Amino acid sequence: MSNILHRFALRYDLNVILPNKNNTSNFWILGALDNKIHERIIPVTPGQNYNILAVETFFDKRIFQTLIPNNPFILGILREPVERQASYVLYHKDVRTKLENQLKTDPYIFRTYPSSAPHMLRDYNFYARKWRMGNFIEKMDNEFDMIMLTEYFDESLILLKRKLCWAFKDIVYMTLNKNLKNTGYAISPADRDKILNTYKNDSLFYEHYKGIFFGEMSKNGVGFLHELNQFKLVLKLVRDYCTYVKKGDNSLIIPKSSWNERFRVDPNECRLMKLTEFPLVQLLQERQRNLYAASSQK
Numbered sequence: 001m002s003n004i005l006h007r008f009a010l011r012y013d014l015n016v017i018l019p020n021k022n023n024t025s026n027f028w029i030l031g032a033l034d035n036k037i038h039e040r041i042i043p044v045t046p047g048q049n050y051n052i053l054a055v056e057t058f059f060d061k062r063i064f065q066t067l068i069p070n071n072p073f074i075l076g077i078l079r080e081p082v083e084r085q086a087s088y089v090l091y092h093k094d095v096r097t098k099l100e101n102q103l104k105t106d107p108y109i110f111r112t113y114p115s116s117a118p119h120m121l122r123d124y125n126f127y128a129r130k131w132r133m134g135n136f137i138e139k140m141d142n143e144f145d146m147i148m149l150t151e152y153f154d155e156s157l158i159l160l161k162r163k164l165c166w167a168f169k170d171i172v173y174m175t176l177n178k179n180l181k182n183t184g185y186a187i188s189p190a191d192r193d194k195i196l197n198t199y200k201n202d203s204l205f206y207e208h209y210k211g212i213f214f215g216e217m218s219k220n221g222v223g224f225l226h227e228l229n230q231f232k233l234v235l236k237l238v239r240d241y242c243t244y245v246k247k248g249d250n251s252l253i254i255p256k257s258s259w260n261e262r263f264r265v266d267p268n269e270c271r272l273m274k275l276t277e278f279p280l281v282q283l284l285q286e287r288q289r290n291l292y293a294a295s296s297q298k
Helices: 001-011 062-068 081-091 093-102 122-125 132-143 149-163 188-197 200-219 221-244 267-274 276-294
Strands: 028-033 075-078 146-149 252-254 263-265
Touching: 001 221, 001 252, 028 062, 075 132, 075 149, 075 200, 075 221, 081 093, 081 188, 081 200, 122 200, 132 200, 132 263, 149 200, 149 221, 188 200, 221 252, 221 263
Parallel strands: 075 146
Antiparallel strands: 252 263
């Protein structure tokens, strides 16, 4: 999702909140927010505001609003707790290499590698000693404009597009982090129950927002499904083009439909879509520094 938001910033020349780090460990992570956050981010051109925050951090609406004061749209994303644990295991290269051999004979990944990911609610600043779960969910309902679900990513993007009056060109993307999805793995009922019990609050949080998400989709009626179908067709065209495009090739033209205006995708847009978080953040950091340096010379 950060790739989509950061490309949106590039497309419309927006200012991005980025850690002021130079190729250090975790240079792409903003981390905890505090009243000295301005000392740790790349400055914005004097007289301008920041527009987008889409790097890894912990949620704090008060700090968010000091960084982006003009009624920011607060967006979150959640992942189903069991699949999140599987992804966490498969993300680590040393574990993944061992698993590739194990899965040939035993597809049940948690027999060898127990779930150990940090609690999802940590990113939202939930601490059990401070909050009752019901009160915390009520707080999040009031502070977030939308919660996306990874398992329904395309559907989430269509809802986001409608809420923000965006266009298809703003939400097209390419799938980058597939881990071992194509290899295949299994999770036993016992392991699934164990994870859900260990991460009980994460599960409650996810199920609450899944219910809200499904309710919003149903309110949009059958037109939502037609738009979703058109979006998936556009994604297929974009992915086929970007997979094989070469520098200097002609742009892909996406024709106008009932759900989108005519737009083009060029080789450079494909290049940006294929960038993982690290090089894209580096590109944006260099851009933000150059913008600030240019303003200082005027």
